[in-house]
Amino acid sequence: MRHVPMVATYLLPVLLASACRSDFFGAHGKPAAPSQGKPQMLLQGAEGSQCPLKTAEQWTEFLTRNAADNRWTDTCEDSRCNESFHSFVSTSIQKTLVDCTDVITANPKIKTCSDRTSRFIPTWLRQHDSVSYGFNRNNHDYLTSQESLSNPEAMVRPPQAIIDALPTREKVEEAARLHGWKYLTHDSAIDNIRTFIYVPDAKGRFDQWMILNLSAPGEDQSNLVFSVLGVQKADRNGTPLAKVRLHFRDYNVTQSGGSFGLEYTEDRNGKCFSCHVSGTRKLIDRETKITAAKPVAGEADFDATGTKGPPDGFGVKRLNELNDVLMSYGLPDWGEDVTIADHGPVLGDAQGCTSCHNGINRGALTVSTSESQVQKKMSDQLSMPQEAGLLKLLEKGDLHNASLTLDERSTLQTAQDRHDKLLGEYMDARLPDLRSWLLSERCE
Numbered sequence: 056m057r058h059v060p061m062v063a064t065y066l067l068p069v070l071l072a073s074a075c076r077s078d079f080f081g082a083h084g085k086p087a088a089p090s091q092g093k094p095q096m097l098l099q100g101a102e103g104s105q106c107p108l109k110t111a112e113q114w115t116e117f118l119t120r121n122a123a124d125n126r127w128t129d130t131c132e133d134s135r136c137n138e139s140f141h142s143f144v145s146t147s148i149q150k151t152l153v154d155c156t157d158v159i160t161a162n163p164k165i166k167t168c169s170d171r172t173s174r175f176i177p178t179w180l181r182q183h184d185s186v187s188y189g190f191n192r193n194n195h196d197y198l199t200s201q202e203s204l205s206n207p208e209a210m211v212r213p214p215q216a217i218i219d220a221l222p223t224r225e226k227v228e229e230a231a232r233l234h235g236w237k238y239l240t241h242d243s244a245i246d247n248i249r250t251f252i253y254v255p256d257a258k259g260r261f262d263q264w265m266i267l268n269l270s271a272p273g274e275d276q277s278n279l280v281f282s283v284l285g286v287q288k289a290d291r292n293g294t295p296l297a298k299v300r301l302h303f304r305d306y307n308v309t310q311s312g313g314s315f316g317l318e319y320t321e322d323r324n325g326k327c328f329s330c331h332v333s334g335t336r337k338l339i340d341r342e343t344k345i346t347a348a349k350p351v352a353g354e355a356d357f358d359a360t361g362t363k364g365p366p367d368g369f370g371v372k373r374l375n376e377l378n379d380v381l382m383s384y385g386l387p388d389w390g391e392d393v394t395i396a397d398h399g400p401v402l403g404d405a406q407g408c409t410s411c412h413n414g415i416n417r418g419a420l421t422v423s424t425s426e427s428q429v430q431k432k433m434s435d436q437l438s439m440p441q442e443a444g445l446l447k448l449l450e451k452g453d454l455h456n457a458s459l460t461l462d463e464r465s466t467l468q469t470a471q472d473r474h475d476k477l478l479g480e481y482m483d484a485r486l487p488d489l490r491s492w493l494l495s496e497r498c499e
């Protein structure tokens with residue numbers, strides 16, 4: 056999914072600091088020499104082992120230094136990740152942990168004190184590589200499993216009629232209308248506008264959602280991304296699942312000789328979980344500059360010629376209806392794809408987020424959660440935490456900018472300041488929270 060990278064000002068010191076700092080371990084990834092003074096006891100199995108961390112003190116030093124890095128909390132869900140840091144973490148920190156497997160196993164105290172780091176680092180590596188969706192399984196296994204024989208067929212294969220209608224919004228909307236698939240073109244919390252299409256399986260085993268970045272006639276049609284989310288409710292035979300399972304897939308739109316197609320690659324980057332922490336996302340929950348839909352085949356007021364305008368308020372009605380469906384699924388069963396407990400501490404307690412984002416009502420927020428999405432929710436949309444009345448004002452401002460009264464503007468401004476302050480606090484707490492989480496157990 057494409058997105059304009061966010062560089063909020065409060066992040067700048069961190070980014071600058073990390074761009075010019077040198078790696079803690081120098082070129083060889085070896086910990087600093089143990090401090091002089093009291094004699095240090097060799098750990099069980101350390102002698103002759105390739106593990107460079109031979110004493111509890113060295114473990115403390117290794118874990119503390121790692122935890123101090125400023126770069127753990129930079130998310131890169133939809134942009135380029137920091138490749139040199141990624142490669143350092145992989146060839147140095149993760150390698151040390153792997154080389155030390157025997158020492159860790161032989162020393163229960165070391166096992167306990169390194170446990171969170173040992174779980175966090177591989178998770179972080181997947182969440183920050185340039186070749187995957189960031190799930191526990193690699194893209195090949197993840198994408199192949201979506202089409203396993205126990206899953207409903209075509210769950211992540213969009214209907215041919217939609218593909219044939221690419222690449223313009225007009226044609227795609229028409230195809231959706233004629234086939235009776237509800238859709239909406241709306242402002243997106245990623246950027247610009249998107250067209251959303253909802254295609255339920257005829258046998259009720261899954262719902263297929265599409266988010267398309269479509270062009271107007273004559274616009275640039277290269278690099279169009281066609282994202283699909285299969286929300287699975289039952290297996291192929293119709294036996295219901297206890298919780299929905301999600302199947303994410305990004306397609307590239309291809310073009311050859313005037314006809315369009317879809318293809319997907321197994322090395323595609325795009326960290327779906329980073330933004331979809333609770334599974335399906337709600338579409339921006341208010342009328343925006345574009346909130347457009349028309350009745351589809353089978354509905355009252357459907358117009359096969361497509362020339363009639365929609366009934367009054369139809370776009371908002373459709374928005375609410377789609378959002379009701381998106382919110383009806385509840386939290387998904389991530390199965391073997393995501394181990395939430397390995398993504399670090401649950402964030403946002405001091406900011407009041409955890410009354411909902413607690414892993415029960417709503418997905419927990421972690422350091423893997425997209426920085427840009429938190430910023431959008433809190434600062435741009437003023438929707439987290441929610442406050443009565445603000446959405447109506449934002450809507451009014453968006454649609455009829457000039458008609459906001461002075462009072463309304465000042466209400467919005469105060470709300471903006473409050474949300475920005477809270478956002479700053481949330482962001483500032485992430486690194487310290489992660490550090491205390493990583494270092495909660497002592498090695499000595």
Ligand code: HEC
Nearest residue numbers: 132243244264266282283284303304325326327330335336
């Ligand atoms: C940068 C954040 C971000 C990432 C990364 C991301 N999404 Fe989304 N996605 C969103 C947002 C926000 C929405 C809600 C609609 C909107 O505002 O655009 C959404 C909605 C969707 C929808 C419509 C159904 C729903 O849940 O609302 C689909 C389909 C979808 N995303 C697919 C994907 C796939 C596939 C991936 C990974 C390959 C992915 N997304 C990664 C932010 C993201």
Ligand code: HEC
Nearest residue numbers: 332333336337403406407408411417418428429432439440
């Ligand atoms: C009263 C409950 C509640 C509180 C408190 C709350 N949220 Fe949410 N949050 C929700 C709901 C419901 C959604 C999904 C609907 C939506 O997107 O508007 C959501 C969605 C989100 C999302 C998009 C990912 C997702 O779960 O769909 C982010 C990011 C988010 N909230 C961040 C925050 C932050 C940061 C805070 C604290 C400052 C916070 N929220 C406080 C209820 C809450």
